[in-house]
Amino acid sequence: MKKVITGNKATAYGVKVCRPKVIAAYPITPQTTIVEYIADFIADGSLESKFVKVESEHSAMAACIAAQNTGVRTFTATSAHGLALMHEMLHWAAAARTPVVMVNANRAMGPPWSIWADHLDSISQRDTGWIQTYCENSQEILDTIIMSYKIAENRKVMLPALLNEDAFYLTHTAEAVDIPDQELVDEFLPDFEPRYKIDTEEPFGFGSLVMPDNYYEFRYNIARAMEASKELTREAVQEFAELFGRDYHGLIEEYRTDDAEFILMGMGTLVSTARDAIDELRDEGHKVGLVKVRSFRPFPLEEMRDLASRIKSIAIMERVYAFGNRGPLFNEVCGAVYNSGHRPFLKNYIIGIGGRDVRVQDVKNVYLDLLKETEGADDGIPEEELNWYGLVGPGGD
Amino acid sequence: MTQSYDEITLTPITNRDSTVNKTGGWRTLRPVIDVEKCIKCWNCWKFCPDMSIIINRGKELPEVDYDYCKGCGICVHECPVDAIVMEKEV
């Protein structure tokens, strides 16, 4: 059934059809309405779940981990400072192998206070062992929640999953969203059945100490699980497409990259806007395509290397800067392609920080700059590796 | 002993409780109770942080569980009639 709903409402519907047994959350703009809608579903009886009201995001995550340990599916949602407050428990959820699914409304970190779209909050949690996916529209959030449970709860994975939706661009924007039938979701998503759970018939102690002679192997297994999730994601996306008719392609999605020499790359809603820019540039005769990075963790290493072998030049657009050294996605792509034997021309564009609006023309300007740089560089190295797009410097804009 | 990454459990869990960890080996001094002096106030039982004072129900007397007693000496400190003394292990 198609409805015009906000990203937060779509999130609530996505959660509802996955039927988690425990939901623990603390409100923060612009995430708040997600849990309000879920609370409505629980109140009207359409979702049978225990809603745990907690005193902080740290407690919300702790409650989800504990509930997962009893062998049930859980959900939580947060944003920015709430996610930062969860940090310790994010490590715990991953290493305890509790596949919590969480939606984060990507919002800028303060100060100065800002409630608008920015990816620093989730990127800062890169190394906690969570699967991280970025969505470009409300339909994708809903669908990715369903796929995330399936991937995260697979016994080869058993890692938590973080889904990201841009503040306001998705959270509070109403779009037409198809809410899938419960029967279809039940067919796609099996029940959660962990090997180890709190059970008086088979008692275990959880979270015990491990000496240096074995800690290393536990960490290695998280790395292995993350690797395993790549193939399972590709499979889940395919199965989802067959069942629901919506194709999310895999860890990345390529748009109009056939015969493309130039690529614009990004995550989140700016990818959606960039599709219009690509269509216009194609109409104008430019050989340019788009790559959407859906999965930031695990990182699509193989896909990036394959891309590097075909492409002349890539503009990496990011709603975040990793203080001290370039944008995080730029660094990841550099790292991925370095040993591949291919050296596309890479340039980093910082854009849309703190909800600065990204328009179709902005994306086209990025491409035009990349084109100029690539053609001007005779050694294949950009004159300016980093571009703070639209930054107002001395003399104003 | 190091187990391979294929042998260890998914998450660090244990199916053994802490009774297998006999902490009595940490002790250098051991509490010894003089049952003649004991007035059965049970202060030693109440204050022992390791539940290592056992009440012998038959004799109605306190006894030390040397498997787990770490030799902290709190029982000696709390005994109102000085019925417990610390003695060298060796």
Place this chain on the structure above:
Amino acid sequence: MIQIRFHGRGGQGAQIASRLLADAAFLEGKDVQSYPFFGVERRGAPVTAFTKIDSRPIRDKSMIYEPDFVVVMDPSLITAIDVTAGLKPEGMILVNADTLPEEIMQVLGDAKVVLVDASAIATAHGLGSKENPIVNTAILGAFARLSKVVGLDAVKQAIDQNVPRKVDKNKDAAIEAWTLVEEKEGSE
């Protein structure tokens, strides 16, 4: 793509008007997007909301800079903010007012301006209070007729599906505003 920008004050229902318009267009088979610009506004503060309508999937997530239509739900906003910003040359401004003083009309420049007293219609149907009428459904009825972007049936259906209280009164307000604009056009 047709782009509509709503200017209102917090509490008047600009965001809901934007949503109802999107729902009505969706019911007619269009793709839509509706969103508010979220500042730190509270009741009374200027609020902006956007609606995009297209027969193709809408992918551009940016705000509206060059609207085809501007809807001003409170005439006092005209001197407070630039409601005409980016309005397309053939664009149109709908203002919730019975009449506007000459100096305010001058602020609006060359744009085609249409006045509808949505506050009076809302008050007559008991929507909000006399001091703070909730004008979203009345202004939507007027806008639908004026712009021909959506039909009256779709507007009524959108109200049915989304308005939690006083559904019939809201529909009546929309119908009355629609009819009023129709009569105005007939008399021109």
